[in-house]
Amino acid sequence: MLFNSLEFxxxxxxxxxxxxxxPKNRVTARNCLLLIASYxxxxxxxxxxxxxxxxxxxxxxxxxxxxxxxxxxxxxKWWLFLSLFVNLGFLMAFKYYGxxxxxxxxxxSFFGYxxxxxxxxxxxxxxxxxxxxxxxxxxxxxxxxxxGPTKKVIDFFAYVSFFxxxxxxxxxxxxxxxPQFRKIKSFNFSWAxxxxxxILWGLFKKVVVADNCAMVVNQIFSQYxxxxxxxxxxxxxxxxxxxxxxxxGYSDIAVGTGRLFGFDLMQNFRIPYFSRNIAEFWRRWHxxxxxxxxxxxxxxxxxxxxxxFRTLANVFIVFVVSGLWHGAxxxxxxxxxxxxxxxxxxxxxxxxxxxxDTPLSGKYFPSFQNLFKISVTFFLVNLSWIFxxxxxxxxxxxYLGAIFDxxxxxxxxxxxxxLTHIGLICVVIMLLVYAEWLGKEEQQPIDSLxxxxxxxxxxxxxxxxxxxxxxxxxxxxxxxIYFQF
Amino acid sequence: MxxxxxxxxxxxxxxxxxxFYTFFQADGYADSYYLKMTKPKQTSMVLGTSKAAxxxxxxxxxxxxxxxxxxxxxxIRTSPYGPxxxxxxxxxxxxxxxxxxxxxxxxxWSLSVYSENALSIAEFREQRxxxxxxxxxxxxxxxxxxxxxxxxxxxxxxKRNGVAKVEDDGWLHVNLxxxxxxxxxxxRHTLNNYKEYLDDLEISAIRIxxxxxxxxxxxxFGSVYLVRLPVHPELQxxxxxxxxxxxxxxxxxxxxxxxxxxLTERSDEFQYTDAVHLTPESGKLxxxxxxxxxxxxxxxxxxx
Numbered sequence: 001m002l003f004n005s006l007e008f009x010x011x012x013x014x015x016x017x018x019x020x021x022x023p024k025n026r027v028t029a030r031n032c033l034l035l036i037a038s039y040x041x042x043x044x045x046x047x048x049x050x051x052x053x054x055x056x057x058x059x060x061x062x063x064x065x066x067x068x069x070x071x072x073x074x075x076x077k078w079w080l081f082l083s084l085f086v087n088l089g090f091l092m093a094f095k096y097y098g099x100x101x102x103x104x105x106x107x108x109s110f111f112g113y114x115x116x117x118x119x120x121x122x123x124x125x126x127x128x129x130x131x132x133x134x135x136x137x138x139x140x141x142x143x144x145x146x147x148g149p150t151k152k153v154i155d156f157f158a159y160v161s162f163f164x165x166x167x168x169x170x171x172x173x174x175x176x177x178x179p180q181f182r183k184i185k186s187f188n189f190s191w192a193x194x195x196x197x198x199i200l201w202g203l204f205k206k207v208v209v210a211d212n213c214a215m216v217v218n219q220i221f222s223q224y225x226x227x228x229x230x231x232x233x234x235x236x237x238x239x240x241x242x243x244x245x246x247x248x249g250y251s252d253i254a255v256g257t258g259r260l261f262g263f264d265l266m267q268n269f270r271i272p273y274f275s276r277n278i279a280e281f282w283r284r285w286h287x288x289x290x291x292x293x294x295x296x297x298x299x300x301x302x303x304x305x306x307x308x309f310r311t312l313a314n315v316f317i318v319f320v321v322s323g324l325w326h327g328a329x330x331x332x333x334x335x336x337x338x339x340x341x342x343x344x345x346x347x348x349x350x351x352x353x354x355x356x357d358t359p360l361s362g363k364y365f366p367s368f369q370n371l372f373k374i375s376v377t378f379f380l381v382n383l384s385w386i387f388x389x390x391x392x393x394x395x396x397x398x399y400l401g402a403i404f405d406x407x408x409x410x411x412x413x414x415x416x417x418x419l420t421h422i423g424l425i426c427v428v429i430m431l432l433v434y435a436e437w438l439g440k441e442e443q444q445p446i447d448s449l450x451x452x453x454x455x456x457x458x459x460x461x462x463x464x465x466x467x468x469x470x471x472x473x474x475x476x477x478x479x480x481i482y483f484q485f
Numbered sequence: 486m487x488x489x490x491x492x493x494x495x496x497x498x499x500x501x502x503x504x505f506y507t508f509f510q511a512d513g514y515a516d517s518y519y520l521k522m523t524k525p526k527q528t529s530m531v532l533g534t535s536k537a538a539x540x541x542x543x544x545x546x547x548x549x550x551x552x553x554x555x556x557x558x559x560x561i562r563t564s565p566y567g568p569x570x571x572x573x574x575x576x577x578x579x580x581x582x583x584x585x586x587x588x589x590x591x592x593x594w595s596l597s598v599y600s601e602n603a604l605s606i607a608e609f610r611e612q613r614x615x616x617x618x619x620x621x622x623x624x625x626x627x628x629x630x631x632x633x634x635x636x637x638x639x640x641x642x643x644k645r646n647g648v649a650k651v652e653d654d655g656w657l658h659v660n661l662x663x664x665x666x667x668x669x670x671x672x673r674h675t676l677n678n679y680k681e682y683l684d685d686l687e688i689s690a691i692r693i694x695x696x697x698x699x700x701x702x703x704x705x706f707g708s709v710y711l712v713r714l715p716v717h718p719e720l721q722x723x724x725x726x727x728x729x730x731x732x733x734x735x736x737x738x739x740x741x742x743x744x745x746x747x748l749t750e751r752s753d754e755f756q757y758t759d760a761v762h763l764t765p766e767s768g769k770l771x772x773x774x775x776x777x778x779x780x781x782x783x784x785x786x787x788x789x
Contacts, residue, residue, distance in 0.1 A: 472638060
C-alpha cells in the first residue's frame with residue numbers, strides 16, 4: 001500500500017480509530033492491532049512475502065532468547081550465525097541472486113567462456129533490505145550485551161513489521177523502538193498534531209516536489225543522448241531534489257504516522273543539502289542506514305582504530321556495501337565507490353569531522369564562503385546521483401561526459417515539458433529549500449512554519465493549505481524510489 | 486482527541502469543497518481526453534489513435550455530411566483496436582442509433598502489440614489505462630476519471646493557455662509552434678520513439694480480429710468507413726517496415742466496410758506537427774476530403 005494512495009487514506013483513519021478506541025492499559029491488544037494492521041498493509045502489495053517477515057521475526061525472537069540463555073561463547077556464536085544466515089540468506093536469495101549469477105556469466109564470457117546458467121525470475125520483496133537490517137540489529141545488540149531480549153512475542157513481531165516504517169525505513173534500533181511498544185500511551189494532542197503536519201509535509205515533498213521532478217528527470221535520463229549539457233545538468237539537479245523529496249518525504253510520513261500512534265521514530269534526514277562537505281552530508285542523509293553501517297560494519301571492521309591504510313579500506317568497504325544495499329546493480333556499487341572517493345580526501349586531511357553542528361546555526365544568511373562550500377558539496381553529491389539513476393555505468397559515464405560540453409552554456413530544453421511545468425518545479429523547490437532553511441535548527445524543519453502549534457484556526461489553515469497544494473500541484477503518481485531497495 | 490479530530494475533519498471538509506469546485510470547472514482544457522468522457526452517448530463517431538484525435542475535425546465532416554460526429558479517438562497506448570476499446574465504444578454508442586456514420590482510422594500502430602505479450606489480452610498495453618478501468622464514459626463531471634485517471638496536476642484545470650484543448654465535438658485541437666526548427670526537433674524525437682517501438686511491437690492477429698468485431702458491431706447502427714490517414718514520409722517507411730502487407734492483410738475488412746480510403750498516397754500534400762500528427766490546417770483539409778469522399782460513396786451506393 002502506498003502512502004500516497006487512496007487506500008492508505010482509508011486504512012490510516014480506521015487503524016487510528018481502533019487503536020485509540022482500545023483502553024490505554026491494554027498494551028498487548030493495541031500491539032496486536034498494530035501487528036495485524038502492519039501485516040495487512042504489507043499483504044496489500046503481496047501477501048506471499050509475509051512469510052519472509054514472519055520467519056525473519058520468528059528466528060530473531062528465538063535467537064534473542066537463546067543468546068541470553070547461555071554464557072558459552074561458542075554456542076552464542078552459533079545462534080548469532082543462525083540469525084545472520086537466515087536474514088542475509090533471504091536478502092541474498094531474493095535480492096542478489098540474479099545479479100551475482102549475471103555478473104559471473106559476464107565475467108566468464110569476458111574470457112571467452114560462454115554459458116547460460118539456470119535463471120530464476122525472483123520478485124524482489126518490498127522493503128526486504130529495511131526490515132532485515134532492523135531485525136538483525138536486535139540480535140546483534142543482544143549478542144553484544146547492549147540490550148536484553150523481549151519476552152513479548154507480539155511486541156517483537158509488531159516492532160519488526162511496524163507499518164509506518166516497514167517498507168522504506170527509518171531503520172529503527174530495538175533499543176529505541178521496542179521499549180515504546182511496552183509503554184502505556186495516552187493521546188497527546190500536540191504530538192498527534194505534529195505527526196499530522198509531518199504527514200502532510202511528507203506528502204508535499206513526495207507528491208509535489210518529487211513526482212513533478214520525476215516527469216522531467218525520466219524524460220531526460222531516458223534519452224540523454226539527445227540533450228544539451230545544460231539540460232543534462234538540469235536533469236541531474238532535479239534528480240537530486242526528486243530523490244530527496246521522495247525519500248525524506250517517505251520518512252516524514254513514516255515519522256508522522258508513528259506519532260499519530262504515540263511513537264517516536266528516529267529522524268532520517270537532517271537538511272542534507274545544506275552540508276558543507278561530503279562527510280557532513282553523510283551524517284545528514286539516510287541517517288538510520290549510515291549509523292547502522294557505522295555500528296554494525298565499520299566499527300566491527302576496526303573503524304579508524306587501525307593504521308591509515310586499514311581505515312581507508314574500511315571506508316571503501318562501507319561505502320561499496322552501502323551502494324550494494326541500495327540495489328543489485330553495478331551502478332549502485334559505482335555510486336558507493338564515487339562517494340568513498342569524495343570522502344577519502346577529507347579523511348586524509350582530518351576534515352571529516354569538522355562540521356558536526358547545525359549548518360550556520362543562528363544565522364539567517366550564509367556567508368559567501370559557506371555558500372560556496374554548500375554549493376560545491378551539493379554539486380558533487382548531484383553528480384554522484386547520476387550513477388545512482390542511470391541504467392548502466394556506461395550510461396552514467398556518457399551522461400557525465402555530455403554535461404561538460406560547450407552546450408552547457410545553452411538554455412535547457414526538455415521535450416514535451418512546458419515552461420509552466422518547469423516554473424512550477426522551480427517554485428516548489430524554492431519553497432522546500434526555504435522551509436528547510438528556516439527550520440534548520442528544529443528537529444523537523446516544517447515545525448518552524450507553525451508558530452502557534454496548538455492553535456485551532458492556525459492548524460486548520462495550515463493543514464488545508466498543504467492538502468490543497470498536494471491536490472493541485474501533485475505530479476503523476478510514482479512509486480517511492482526506495483521501495484525497490 | 487476531540488480537538489485533533491475536529492481540525493482534521495474541518496481541514497478535510499474545506500479541501501473537499503475546493504476539490505469539488507475544481508472538478509466542476511474541468512472542461513476541454515483539463516487534459517487531452519477528459520472531455521470525451523463527459524459527453525453524452527453518441528450516434529456517429531471517429532475512432533482510432535492520436536492521429537485521428539488530432540487529425541479529423543468533426544465540424545468539417547459535418548459540413549459535408551450534415552451530421553454531428555463525435556471524435557472518440559485517443560492515443561496509441563489507450564485506444565488501439567481490441568476488447569478494451571471495443572467495450573468503451575459500446576458504452577459510448579447510443580443504442581437507438583439507426584443511421585450512424587463510423588469512421589475507423591487504421592494504421593499498423595493501432596493493430597500492434599508488444600511482442601513479449603502478443604498472445605495475452607490481459608497484458609495488452611491498454612489494460613492498465615483509464616480506457617479499461619472507466620465504468621462510465623458519459624457523465625459530467627466524470628469523477629471516476631478525475632480522481633483515478635486525471636493526467637497530471639489539477640491546477641491545469643484552471644489553465645487556459647495550454648497547447649491542447651478538446652473541442653465539444655471531441656476533436657483534440659493542438660497548437661504547437663510551427664517554425665521549421667521546432668517542427669524538426671519534434672519530428673526527430675517522435676521518429677526516434679517510433680523507431681524504438683519498431684523493435685518491441687508486432688502486428689497482432691487478435692487486434693485485427695477485434696477490429697473486425699468492432700466493425701461488425703457498428704455495422705448494425707450505420708455505415709462503417711475505414712480510413713488510413715496520411716503521415717510524414719519518414720514515418721511511412723517505419724510503418725511499412727512494421728506492416729509491409731498492410732492492405733493485403735486488411736483486404737477482408739476493406740471488403741466488409743462501406744468504403745476504404747488510403748490517404749498515405751497523398752502524404753506530401755499535408756503538414757505535420759511532429760511527423761505523425763497533422764497540423765490543424767492540414768487536418769481541416771483531410772477532414773473535408775474524408776467528408777466529401779463519404780458523401781460520394783453514399784451517393785454511389787444510393788444510385789446502385
